[in-house]
Amino acid sequence: MSPTSTEGPAFRRALALTVGALVVLCGVFLALGYLQGPKLSSAQVDAKGVVEQGGQQVRLFANQxxxxxxxxxxxxxxxxxxxxxxxxxxxAVQFDSRLKYATDYRVTVEGVTSVYLAQPSTIDYTFTTATPKLYYLDRGDTADDIVTTGLRGSDRAIVYSTPHIQDFAVLDEFLAVVTLGDDHTSSLSFVNTDTSVVEKVRLPDTGSISALDASAAGNTLGFTLTSAAAGLGQKNNSTLYTIDLTAGRAANPVLGLDGQPIDVLGWQFLPGTGTLLALTFERSLLLIDPASGTVTPFGQFLSFDKVAPDGLSVTMTDTFGEVSLDLSTGEVTRLEPSPVDGARAFQGATATLPNGDRIQKVVVPDPTGRRFSSLLVYDDGTSARILYQTPDDGGSISDFTVSPNGQYVAIETVPDASASVSDGYYFDARATSVTTVLVDVDSGAQTRSVEGFALRW
Amino acid sequence: MWLGFGVVGIAALLGIRAFLEGSGFSLPNELQDLLTLSISVVIESLPFVILGILLSIVVQVWLPDGILMKYLPRNPVLRRLCISMFGIFLPVCECGNVPLARGLIVGGFTVPESMTFLLAAPIVNPITIITTHQAFGFDDGILVARLLGGLAIANIIGWLFSLHPRQDALLTSSFAAECRRPADEHGHSRTSKSVDIFIREASVIMPALFIGALVAGAIQVAVPRDVLVALGSNPLWSILAMMVLAFVIAVCSNVDAFFILPFANTFMPGSIATFLVFGPIIDIKMLAILRTTFTTRVLVQLTVVVGLLSALVGLVVNYVA
Known part of the structure; x- marks a missing residue:
């Protein structure tokens, strides 16, 4: 008996029909697949990373x-x-600069084809960027609080509280907190934000700390130290130190061109790096990489102002006023303030934005020349628009910081300067009414204000 | 005799490798690759084959007569559906399932029911599910397609062969004769029956495994993998390439997800799903082992239908994912 004859007609028919049906179905889905073009399978984006640094990517994974x-x-x-x-x-779509906070971004790629077929398709992906965690210092009667909050709303949470906080900086896992003693000397501690364990740092000298800054990379702290002993006993005089947390807790002096510790008028880390810019007492601006010891001089200036959020330029003051120094070319551009509502403005501290525009403090006299308005303006080089003005022009703007992505500016202000009372701190004193206002740079809208200062992004 | 041939063959492969490592003498690269690939297939499969034989013994000798039949639905479709889920409780890969399926036939299951178990169990089993999930998560529906595809293929094949009027004609004459042997021919005590079945099953399966592993190793050495990878982005060729790869590579279903994971960036998700559905059912090693039980004609029919169903699973995944 042949194998075919043992199978019977029902089995043979079912087998043939099954094979036939499967061939047809395969053909149908194959045709549909050919006509469809590539599709988005998944996507990867670091919603926090894209607001913290430029050069981040959204990676779109196609199904082929x-x-x-x-x-x-x-x-x-x-x-x-x-x-x-x-x-x-x-x-892979790589963003040139940081994206805006808490914003829906839509990436559309049209005419995507596979390497084999010309059938085009459109890939569309939407993601929401992260909201930053903001920190600020709120001084109280009995204790000072380091508080976290957001861009909007009124939520706040105290992350660390202790008397006499002079300043603080935010690192990856720690807060670096400087407190003032009764003898007016500073102490430095690292506070673990998860465990609240406080680790006191042994300083190289007894004295006062100022100009505290943390690298955006989150593992290096810098500060200047001035000895408590004056005259012959003085070892440090605004001497710049850094602590690399990956290498321990030792404070090491930053060395200048001559290999000696440098005393500085101002300094700041370049955003996203462990490299710093410092203006020495000799008025030399130095670009220093403490890890490698590389020192690059950038000329002579009078005072140090602000490094741009993208780290590509810095605003300095020379004999004739504010200038922007391009750190890649060394080119200096003079910054003349544009008129505000037709009135001449006198320039104060200035921050350069990635697009070349500026946010700056200005003072504008009224037509009589008897009263002055203290303003923060957005200056595109030809005109200036007001970002913030104190109520009834009765207050003062003491400082401001632009968010790393240039979207917001945090303005430290005293609403009524004539009624202000100092908190009496020996270093870094503030008015008890000091307030920080958050303003959206594009719209000029005030999104939030908090009672406190030293807002960290 | 065959058992001795299998054991000696495996021992010889391992011995040659150990000797070469110690002697400083080296074989040509192709031969070394052949040796390594063949041994890896054998080592990977051997524990499951032994586990499968032991489970087969449990089913045939130690479980009360008809205990499995007793709780299964009478409706043939529902019955096969339940049988296709057995793998959840019997985590054995495809090679180990052959002796177990043979045991089920001897124990009273019909041939299509046993086939349903044989095809579904390597896929619908906890180890395979966990490893596939670890490799792919729920990306592109690959895990879901593998499970549903495996169940569908097993049940469609079971239905198809249930229409065959002469079930014994599906089996090799030697295995059909084995099934017809009275139960007490295996020996008197349960232990002696178990030993008897172990020796008999091992002597049938082990040489097939050994030869299958050798052929799989030889083809992997002969066929350049680059040729297959170059086809990865074409909806049709990627699926066919993956079926060929699955057939040639003959990797165990418990670990095949990790094997294919590096290809996921190049190949379309549907072709990956096809690999994961087709491979556990049809490959060189499995055909060699299945030939101990089923006729060549049945294996050809099985390969054609399973191949088309696997391709369909892949094409649907490519369209939907």
Whole structure:
């Protein structure tokens, strides 16, 4: 008996029908697959990273290897600069600069084709960027609080509380907190924000700390130290120190061109790096990498103002006023304030934005020349618009910091200067009514105000 | 005799490798690759084959007669559906399932019921599910497609072969004769019956495993993998390439998800799903082992239908994912 004859007609028919039906179904789905074009399988983006530093990517994973995507095929809303690259099934869109906080971004890639087929498709992906955790210092009658809060609303949480906090800085896992003793000397402690364990740091000298700053990389702290003993016993005089937390808790002096510790008028870490800029007592601006010991001089200036949020330039003061120094070329650009509502403005502290525009403190006299308005303005080089003005022009603007992505500016202000009372701190004293106001740079809208100062992004 | 041949063959492979490592003498690269690949297939499969034989013994000798039948639904479709879930309680990969499936037939299951178990169990089993989830999570529906695809294929094959009027014609003549042997021919006590079945099953399965592993190793050495990878982005060719790869590589279903994971960036998700569905059912090693039980004609029919169903699973995943 042949194998075929043992199978019977029902089995043979069912087998043939099954095979036939499967061939047809495979053909249908194959055709549908060919007509469909590439699709988005998944996407990866670091919602926190994209607001903290430029050069971050959103990676779009297609369901098949795709042909090279050109820049013109990609659009992003809200608009931001980017580059695009393609590898296998991944389309990587890299943002030139930091994105805005708590914003929905839509990335659309049109005309995506696979490496085999010309059938185009559109890949669309939307993500929301992170909201930053803000820290500020709120001094009280019996204890001072380091508080966290957000960009909007009224939520606040105390993360550390102790008497006489002079200043603080935010590191990856720690808060660096400087407190003032009754003898007017400073103490430095690291506070673990998860465990609340406080670790006191042994300083190289007894004295006062100022100009505290943390690298955006989150593992290096810097400060200047001035000996309590004056005259012959004085070892440090605004001497710059850094502590690399990955290497321990030792404070090491930053060395200048001659290999000696430097005393500085002002200094700041470059955003996103462990490299710092310092203006020495000799008025020399130095770019220093404490890890490698590399020192690059950048010329002579009178005072140190602010490093731009993108770290590409710094505003300084020379004999003739404010200038912007391009750190890649060394080129100096003089910053003349634009008129405010037609009135001449006198320039104060200035921060340069990644697009070249500026946020600056100005003072504008009224037509009589008897009263002056203290303003914070956005200056595009030809005109200035007011970002903040104290109520009835009765207050003062003491300082401001631009958010790392340039979206917001935090303005430290005393609403009524004539009625202000100092908190009496020997160093870094503030008015008891000091308030920090958050303003959206694009719209000029005030989004939030907190009672306190030293807001850290 | 066959058992001795299998054991000696495996021992010889391991011995040659140990000798070469100690002697300083080296074989040509292709031969070394062949040796390594063949041994890895054997080592990977051997524990499961032994576990499968032991479970087969439990089913045939130690479980009360008809205990499995007793709790299964009478409706053939529902019955096969339940049988296709057995793998959840019997975490054995595909090679180990063959002796167990043979035991089920001897124990009274119909051939299509046993086939349903045989095809579904390597996929619908906890180890395979966990490793596939670890490799792919729920990305692109690959895990879901593997489970549902495996169940569907097993039940469709079970239904199809249930229409065959002569079930014994599906089996090799030697195994059909084995099934017809009276139960007490295996020996008097349960222990002696168990020993008898172990020796008999091992002597049938082990040489098939050994030869299958050798052929799988030889083809992997002969076929450049680059050729397969180059086809990864075409909806049709990627699926066919993955079926060929699964057939050639003959990797165990418990670890195949990790094997194929590096290909996931190049190949379309549907082709990955096809690999994970087709491989545990049809590959060189499995065909060699299945030939101990089923006729060549049945294996050809099985391969064609399973191949088409696996391709369909992949094409649907490519369209939906």
């Amino acid at each position: 290897a795709v042909a090279q995507v050109k820049h013109s095929q990609v659009s992003i809303a809200p608009a931001t600069g980017f580059t695009v690259s393609t590898q296998g099934d991944i389309i």
